[in-house]
Amino acid sequence: MVTPRLHEATWERMIQAVEDVRERCELAARTLEAAGIPYAVVGGHAVANWIASIDRGSVRNTRDVDILVRRDDLEHIKAALDSVGFDYAEVTGIHLFVKRPDGKPSEGIHIIFAGERVFPNDPVPAPEVNESARSAAFQVLELEPLVRMKLVAFRRKDQVHLQDMVRLGLLDATWPGRFPEPLAERLREILADPDG
Template sequence: MPTELKPFSWERMISAVEAVRERALRATKALREAGVPHGIAGGNAVAAWVARIDEAAVRNTRDVDILVRRADFGRIQLALESVGFHYHQVMGVDCFIDGPNGSPSDAVHLLYAAEKVRPEYILPSADVTEIEPADDYDIVSLPALLTMKLNSYRDKDRMHLRDMLSVGLIDETWLEKLPPLHADRLQQLINDPDG
């Protein structure tokens, strides 16, 4: 069956971005009010860091990744369900879908602090102490975010790393601070940013 194309619409494009922002704000406000340490991670963290230098270079993302401690899961579930999210586990990932008709692709995904997301990653995720405060929510620190992106190194992670390189958030001076595999990955992107 062919894909149904809707008319072009600035309103739909803006609405998509606003929906992610609203979801992130609602989730982090609930976690703050519950006293749960956390930090925005993933593509939204990259966007927040990039926007500090060049808002025109910001890339939007549709899901919300939040770094939390596994030990806080009970409080996290109560907090997020109190503001309309529904718990699901999708392909081994704990996530909170926005409402009964929400989608896992635009849900709140939990990343567990100080744990490896996948066994093959060389380093665990950051701890929730590795955050930078922002007006509306806390963001994973730049060194922690860099490590997490170099750990996973999927296509979208490489694109996020290119975004950080393009605005000067990271550069070759970071290489000596990284484990060899991560340094090799970052060097590849520095050498061939379009590859």
């Protein structure tokens, strides 16, 4: 086992890591907009936008970027993102774009197809791209479809994002009624124990 050690410039490395992800997200968004391709930023960056609207100190960082697009636009997206230095790949069924020359899939632009189930057993499909609004930097998924996506995925990080939204008052006891089961039950679980 490797013994971890702190680098002298740990703070700067942390800041640069966050900045690198922000730049990738904004570059991808600007490129899609310039090409006239509808999209919405989803996942952790969409959550961060909603959280920051209430309390910027509660924003959590994420290393990848999730973007919702229409499958019919994939070839146009490949050409547009290639033009600004992204290589397309499909890894274990995930469509993604990695920044040249040395990007990693875990730090890539991950594509989610609008109106389709991410996994076959998902209770509902992903939202449509028009369920979005303009933030300062890009199109971001509206709160209700974003919560729906988080409830479908319901991994630990999704649960933490939902807990943050509850803690900041973005979600309350009226929200489970907006979703079908089992999503409503998942949200009731979060609301019952927002601190986990």
